[in-house]
Amino acid sequence: MFKSMFKWISWRRLNDIGILGMNGRNIDYIGKYNDRSLYPLVDNKFKTKRMAQKYQVLAPKLQGVIEHQYEVKTLVNLLADKDEFVIKPARGSGGKGILVITGRKGDQFVRASGKEISLESIERHVTNILAGLYSLAGAPDVALIEDLIHADPLFDKYSYQGVPDIRIIVFKGYPVMAMLRLSTEVSDGKANFHQGAVGVGLDMATGKAAYAVQFEKRLEHHPDTGQVLNDIQIPNWPDLLLLVSKCYDMIGLGYLGADIVLDKDKGPMLLELNARPGLSIQLANGKGLLPRLRQIEALEETHLTAEKRVAYVLTSLQ
Amino acid sequence: MSRSSFYFFIVLLVFIGLVTAWMRHVDTGIPLKPGDKASAWMIEARVDFKAMEGKPVLASLNLPKHIPGFRLFFEQTASPGYGFTIVDKEGVRRGEWSIREASGAQTLYYKVQVVVDKNEKGVKQPKPEENAQVINLIWDQAEQIAARQLLAKAYNQSSTDVSLTRELIKLLSSRSEKQNAALLMEGHSKAEVLQKLLTDAGMKVRVPMGLYLEDRRRNQSLVPMIEIYSAGEWHLFDPETGKQGLPENFLLWNRGGNSLIDLIGGEDAQVGFSMIEQKMPAVELAQEYSSDEGFGILSIHHLPIEEQSVFKLLLLLPIGALITVMMRVLIGIKTSGTFMPVLIAMAFIQTSLGLGLINFIAIVAIGLMLRSYLSALNLLLVARIATIIVIVIFIIGLMSLVGYKLGFNTGMTVAFFPIIILAWTIERMSILWEEEGARQVLIRGGGSLLVAVVAYLGMQTSWVGYLSFNFPELNLVVVAMIMLLGRYTGYRLLELRRFQAMDQA
Known part of the structure; x- marks a missing residue:
């Protein structure tokens, strides 16, 4: 890893591969296709959730909302009958401030990592959320309590704790690139790349794993479970693409990142949307985004329905 | 805004900035380079005469006024016992020495310092008066x-x-x-x-x-x-x-054809001149001369000294901001808080770099330690930040005291650190630590410090400070560059490393 510190790729090579850089993303795509006024719809998960309900996009069910500090004390009652739930800030970014509770042990709650946490600590966490600790620019926030997602057992052998999620870049309603994020022991069960999560690039036509990286390096097997990553096949791939394509109709942002989880009972669910999706997806796929984005940009007429867009992606995307 | 009108706007900004600066340079004579010296001459007129025993003496010497090609900078006289006044009558300046009683050889001095200024045209000369010409030349x-x-x-x-x-x-x-x-x-x-x-x-x-x-x-x-x-x-x-x-190099002393010296109560008046060339910092001259018209009005030199020094610092900010933007957009260094590094760099300017770095690292490190204790107290965010602010103030106070006791009188300057910014930095770093580990804290903190040091070095460059203060309009050029960078869609330098694995793909 130390050696890689001093390895560079040439500008021209990067350009040839069609890697989208941060500046290019910000100006040519986010700046051009994402209307600022629509940002609150994705930055605030509370709003996203309500939109999702309206457009019948499946998402984890909302169990409660804590909006004010005085409501924090009502958590006891709210959580009384729940053994598993997720508490997250409505306007958190980068997965910050998400607390996953998978069970109880006496008075204590059990986190996804297996660590125990007291009700008091949960209250403090909610207090922090309300004060805006996890929100962009530290603005006051609200805390959402949602159903816990039960990961499809399909991924059990590929993931160390945590729920694997699928990040899909949706450009003008066309899903253009996808990756599966698998947490590892190093990443502490988080699907965060620079903490060591594994990114699996998915073939857009089939939903099959095509490429995988950890710490920006290619790998074939899951570092903890040793499973061959190339065997992964996302079930019901066209349905999943349809779900994310609908997100475009629902939000209207031209350049969108959708995070999908596969629930063992309910199938693909929308976890959250992102108006500024990161660039690591290119590393996970070993491919650049630019050729695909340009292909969509070059379309004379875009398809009006999500179904048609998905059909186009399944058949014609590079 | 379309592409072409954007670039037109950028060019316009640069043009306005440069032209205004050039006009200010021409108009006020402020040199474009720091340390430029202007040529000045110290000229001494020495009047020698013999005083008539027991009579009051009045010596009147014609003095220069509005000399073409020169600017009068400073004048003084030396003549023990004499009273001296300058009389300005009908456009003619005369210095008048007077004394009630004098005897023997007398010497009067008049010193004038003039600065070479090619733009000085002198005062418009009046029309000649009719019949005013006296010519004492009679030909056979x-x-x-x-x-x-x-x-x-x-x-x-x-x-x-x-x-x-x-x-x-x-x-x-x-x-x-x-x-x-x-x-x-x-x-x-x-x-x-x-x-x-x-x-x-x-x-x-x-x-x-x-x-x-x-x-x-x-x-x-x-x-x-x-x-x-x-x-x-x-x-x-x-x-x-x-x-x-x-x-060339000719100083018109007297234009109107008036007599050089008039003497009452003395005889044998002789006027001799001696001169030396001097070099003076051109900025000081220009500032001394900042007039109340044209660019002079728009000059910061009119403000009281204290406000001037504040502006001196403020006008450096655009360069600091430009450097921050470059580090972010061209290189891709991650910092904690977008413009925190510039503010830290400003603090470095007040404290000196080495001391500033030590202080900054010490404050943040101590703050992080105490903050980790605070996180167990379950405080509201606002209250926690406020607590950290107080802690930071205490740390700063303590460090000043220790520095002072150890004999570093510079210890006091830590007070220049932006306390609120430091408090936020500590808070953010602490959360980063909890969520993503110490490595990220080091990367972000190191990135912030790196940007701060580069911004500091940029702002400390003598000509940057000189130009930004004396030609504030040049900041339009800086703004144009920032805007240009705002449209840069190419790769960042560090992305060439980030995507280095793509080489094998």
């Missing part, structure tokens, strides 16, 4: 004939008053008219003869006096020039060379 018949011959010849060879003057000067020094010229100039200076000749020809003429400036010359006397009035303007000629216009 032979001389009158010679004069008439010379004039007639010059007249034939010329077409205007100006060319007539030129021809006449030429004739006076020419070999062919040697005899006539010699006859006329016997006992008289060329300027006097010319004045008489030209007056006879019906022109308005005067004899201004001046000094050729040469370094370390002593006991010089004024040199006469000749000036004629034609077509509403005065034209100056060098009677020796016949060249029109002011000679």
